Amino acid sequence: MANFVLVQNGLALARVEIVAWCLGKDPSSVDDEVLRNLARAFEAVEHSLVARQTFVVNFTRITQDDSTVDGWMEFCNQLPKNFALALCDCSFSLQSDFSFKIGRSYQWSKSSESLLYLSNESENDADFEQSSVVLAEDAYLKQQVKDCYVTFNEYKSSQVVEVRNGMGRLRSTKMWASGYFDATRMLGDPDVFPWLVSKLTDQIELVFAEIVEREKRFDPVVRLLACTRNGAVLAAASRRLLPDVDTVVLDVVERFAPAHAPIEYYDGSSGLSQGINHAQQPFERYIYIGDFVIVGTELQLARLHGLYRGIPVEGAVVIGNVAEVDALTNETVSETLTPTCTNVCRVQSLFSLTEVCPSLRYQFPNVETD
Numbered sequence: 238m239a240n241f242v243l244v245q246n247g248l249a250l251a252r253v254e255i256v257a258w259c260l261g262k263d264p265s266s267v268d269d270e271v272l273r274n275l276a277r278a279f280e281a282v283e284h285s286l287v288a289r290q291t292f293v294v295n296f297t298r299i300t301q302d303d304s305t306v307d308g309w310m311e312f313c314n315q316l317p318k319n320f321a322l323a324l325c326d327c328s329f330s331l332q333s334d335f336s337f338k339i340g341r342s343y344q345w346s347k348s349s350e351s352l353l354y355l356s357n358e359s360e361n362d363a364d365f366e367q368s369s370v371v372l373a374e375d376a377y378l379k380q381q382v383k384d385c386y387v388t389f390n391e392y393k394s395s396q397v398v399e400v401r402n403g404m405g406r407l408r409s410t411k412m413w414a415s416g417y418f419d420a421t422r423m424l425g426d427p428d429v430f431p432w433l434v435s436k437l438t439d440q441i442e443l444v445f446a447e448i449v450e451r452e453k454r455f456d457p458v459v460r461l462l463a464c465t466r467n468g469a470v471l472a473a474a475s476r477r478l479l480p481d482v483d484t485v486v487l488d489v490v491e492r493f494a495p496a497h498a499p500i501e502y503y504d505g506s507s508g509l510s511q512g513i514n515h516a517q518q519p520f521e522r523y524i525y526i527g528d529f530v531i532v533g534t535e536l537q538l539a540r541l542h543g544l545y546r547g548i549p550v551e552g553a554v555v556i557g558n559v560a561e562v563d564a565l566t567n568e569t570v571s572e573t574l575t576p577t578c579t580n581v582c583r584v585q586s587l588f589s590l591t592e593v594c595p596s597l598r599y600q601f602p603n604v605e606t607d
Contacts, residue, residue, distance in 0.1 A: 244282050245376055251294050260274060266300075266302070273311065296327045306337075351367070385418055411601075420556065435478060463488075464489075464490045464542070490542055530584060552585065556587050
């Protein structure tokens with residue numbers, strides 16, 4: 238069972254879509270079973286709370302309310318005594334439903350455009366801001382990224398070509414670095430993976446909206462593109478959480494990396510493995526999904542693939558990137574390296590890897606080290 242609740246920065250946090258998704262339900266809906274599991278998860282962390290805690294329930298991407306009055310009463314009754322409950326990122330219709338269902342026993346002490354706040358202590362009106370939720374979630378995942386970094390002195394793998402003076406090189410690249418970010422540690426952890434995917438989906442929605450707004454006169458069709466196994470896992474899971482999932486196409490180009498093998502291509506629109514020569518649909522655009530961008534070779538190969546198919550890569554969403562790499566900095570729009578393409582590609586990452594691990598060092602090959 239996944240870790241539904243994070244205790245971070247003075248908050249106990251949960252995302253409804255994670256609970257619903259892990260229960261095998263529609264991740265855009267909340268019902269009484271989701272609420273019961275959510276209440277149990279809050280109860281399970283009560284012993285770790287050092288003081289009166291605000292329980293935060295994040296309703297990002299929740300559009301359907303199938304819960305009942307009894308379900309909400311049971312949920313509130315299971316919470317620890319003297320609780321404060323914040324429901325954030327609620328649509329107007331959800332706010333109306335929840336206010337009616339919970340308001341019979343509790344009074345809302347704070348309400349805003351997308352936030353409902355209640356407490357069973359009438360004199361308490363906590364100073365709660367939704368921005369604190371983002372900071373707490375980011376702090377948790379930042380630590381997970383830091384934990385998946387290993388130095389080449391510690392990392393034992395057949396993929397390591399050699400190590401010199403604390404700097405090593407993987408078989409897949411000619412760049413030397415002090416360590417390696419092993420994304421499989423996060424992808425293989427059932428407590429971390431749902432939170433990682435949910436946060437990546439937040440970024441995908443932002444890039445998706447930017448492309449649609451920029452190209453709205455053409456009514457663009459936006460597809461997801463993954464070029465590695467890690468990227469395919471992240472893209473497939475994120476696609477599941479996106480609204481209107483049935484209209485979002487995922488294409489996977491297997492082994493399309495710096496050290497690549499014969500290419501296998503999966504076209505999500507047809508559901509078949511096939512060659513990469515595929516007829517373009519009207520005005521399509523790609524969003525590249527990956528784990529880490531260091532030099533950017535993989536991303537540039539992906540962009541060349543997009544050019545070949547006539548579907549430019551106009552956005553990239555990754556867990557982390559190296560901020561100093563020219564034209565691939567966090568939240569920086571960069572011109573393509575190929576003169577035949579005029580589009581731009583925003584690299585949107587959750588974290589700058591040099592901020593996560595200040596000890597990270599890297600260097601490009603030269604005559605002495607190549």
